[in-house]
Amino acid sequence: MTAFDFLSIATFERQSVLFLSNLYDASVCSCALDHFLIREQEIIQTYHDDPRGLSCELINGIQTVKYFEYPLHFAPKVYGRFVNSEVLKLATKLLGRDVYLVSCEIHSRSGGGTEIPSHQDNAYYGLSNGHALTVYVALNSQSPANGGLQYIENPISEELEHKPSASKAFSLQIADMGAIASRPRLSFSYSAGDCTIHHSRSIHFASIAPPETQRAIVLRMTFYAESERIRDGHDLWYASMIATNRAL
Numbered sequence: 001m002t003a004f005d006f007l008s009i010a011t012f013e014r015q016s017v018l019f020l021s022n023l024y025d026a027s028v029c030s031c032a033l034d035h036f037l038i039r040e041q042e043i044i045q046t047y048h049d050d051p052r053g054l055s056c057e058l059i060n061g062i063q064t065v066k067y068f069e070y071p072l073h074f075a076p077k078v079y080g081r082f083v084n085s086e087v088l089k090l091a092t093k094l095l096g097r098d099v100y101l102v103s104c105e106i107h108s109r110s111g112g113g114t115e116i117p118s119h120q121d122n123a124y125y126g127l128s129n130g131h132a133l134t135v136y137v138a139l140n141s142q143s144p145a146n147g148g149l150q151y152i153e154n155p156i157s158e159e160l161e162h163k164p165s166a167s168k169a170f171s172l173q174i175a176d177m178g179a180i181a182s183r184p185r186l187s188f189s190y191s192a193g194d195c196t197i198h199h200s201r202s203i204h205f206a207s208i209a210p211p212e213t214q215r216a217i218v219l220r221m222t223f224y225a226e227s228e229r230i231r232d233g234h235d236l237w238y239a240s241m242i243a244t245n246r247a248l
């Protein structure tokens with residue numbers, strides 16, 4: 001595990017993201033990856049009638065998982081190892097507050113799959129102070145060339161306006177990309193066990209990966225500060241965004 005110093009926290013607060021290599025043992029990641037790939041069709045069979053928890057896409061004629069929200073339910077001993085004391089300590093230190101786990105998901109990006117538009121997670125969460133972060137752990141090697149996540153520097157204090165997005169499975173995107181066009185971009189090459197930790201106000205996106213590129217698979221955990229509350233009116237605002245999005 002990586003120790004955290006004052007400088008890392010300052011970097012996180014300035015750019016809203018930190019890259020950490022070897023946060024997890026490559027062997028823990030390859031065990032989770034193999035477990036997932038061997039049982040992927042079983043997962044699809046088990047959860048196919050729950051479109052909120054399981055989202056699939058057709059890649060080369062085969063149904064494959066894109067987002068799966070229940071790895072802790074499916075195999076707690078395999079995926080629960082990622083939600084360990086160390087990651088809770090890191091999240092607590094970076095947010096400067098006590099935290100709890102809100103979600104643990106598997107995400108997959110395949111060649112020929114869809115893009116992720118630039119967004120901040122807090123546009124979805126609607127937290128009053130945005131005190132939340134995501135630990136995005138590569139289970140295999142990945143980079144922007146095969147759909148790896150990329151970031152645009154943004155201080156953790158700055159929340160931007162969002163508008164509906166036409167991208168499949170993503171309903172929101174930053175409203176005015178022109179306003180942040182000159183900001184530095186951060187992209188990383190992950191090996192299994194490396195991760196990025198991004199704040200709920202980090203700006204991130206992924207490009208379409210060309211067909212035939214290697215599939216990238218991640219385990220994504222989100223932690224909220226215990227003190228956080230959802231903003232009044234957020235649910236109504238989000239429902240109106242979704243309604244507009246369906247009309248796009």
Ligand SMILES: O=C(O)CCC(=O)C(=O)O
Pocket residue numbers: 107108109116121134136149204220
């Ligand atoms: O992995 C993905 O497809 C989405 C990633 C993302 O936007 C996030 O983790 O906040």
